[in-house]
Amino acid sequence: MKLKKIFNLNKKIKAEVLTYFKTRKKSKYLTKFSKEIIDNLELNGSVIIKDFIVEKNHQKNKKNYKKFMELFGKILSQNKKREKIVEIKDLGKKWSANTRGYKTNDFLDLHTDGGSLASLFCIKDAAYGGESTCVNAKTIYDLINDQSLKKKLFEGFRYHRRGEASNYSKITKKKYPIFFYNKKILHCTYNRKPIEEALKFQKKYSEINYLDKFDEYIFKKKNNISQFKLKPGDIWIVNNFKVLHGRKKFINSKKKQKRLLLRAWIKPTKFKFSGKTYLEALNDI
Numbered sequence: 001m002k003l004k005k006i007f008n009l010n011k012k013i014k015a016e017v018l019t020y021f022k023t024r025k026k027s028k029y030l031t032k033f034s035k036e037i038i039d040n041l042e043l044n045g046s047v048i049i050k051d052f053i054v055e056k057n058h059q060k061n062k063k064n065y066k067k068f069m070e071l072f073g074k075i076l077s078q079n080k081k082r083e084k085i086v087e088i089k090d091l092g093k094k095w096s097a098n099t100r101g102y103k104t105n106d107f108l109d110l111h112t113d114g115g116s117l118a119s120l121f122c123i124k125d126a127a128y129g130g131e132s133t134c135v136n137a138k139t140i141y142d143l144i145n146d147q148s149l150k151k152k153l154f155e156g157f158r159y160h161r162r163g164e165a166s167n168y169s170k171i172t173k174k175k176y177p178i179f180f181y182n183k184k185i186l187h188c189t190y191n192r193k194p195i196e197e198a199l200k201f202q203k204k205y206s207e208i209n210y211l212d213k214f215d216e217y218i219f220k221k222k223n224n225i226s227q228f229k230l231k232p233g234d235i236w237i238v239n240n241f242k243v244l245h246g247r248k249k250f251i252n253s254k255k256k257q258k259r260l261l262l263r264a265w266i267k268p269t270k271f272k273f274s275g276k277t278y279l280e281a282l283n284d285i
């Protein structure tokens, strides 16, 4: 089992994809291709599709990427602006409860996103840093021998809603488990910062210890964490219930291009994994 399976978009698939963009009809070949990707996401947890078309026209990239991602399922809105394709770039802001991580150049902890699948399309990579990181949730789970921590992880936490709340509530009413079983399959949903912000909001400072302990397990064995740099044209798709992902801090060079990624959150029609994700937590569903 590989944490990331690589798929190269060969000429044949590219031609099929371009026809699909025009006709919106999925050929048998593309149906088989998308099924293979989904199967791998269930089995391995993440795939990298290499050599997707990068155009100079930014809007065209967004359109093509959205259409391509529709091969794998329904594209979900990620914020209150109802954006389905979000740009990941440094807007010069620092992470805060109300500034979502994708608008900064900060290091991002290992976490899961919204949707069953999160996908990142690299248009331009950073001059320095910005490496992606990932770890298998089950690998972390198997390391945990602290029963009180395990109990708390299954019980879950409330989330800070990051300014995505349409009503007055700054934090969720519901708790979201970090680990849960669905159809006997272990699932994970974890995003430390909004959980920590919600604990601070509730003045439950001592519970932050649970997050520290859990993070210790995440970072316990360096070998468990895979690190790599996405290149322009790479599309990385992650099964959010199985793999936690993160990012190293990056620096854009003034002379060179600035790091730009596009992100989509997807719900496949048929998928072995299902449950509440970070998106449900933002919306308190």
Ligand SMILES: [Fe+2]
Binding pocket: 111, 112, 113, 118, 245
């Ligand atoms: Fe993420």
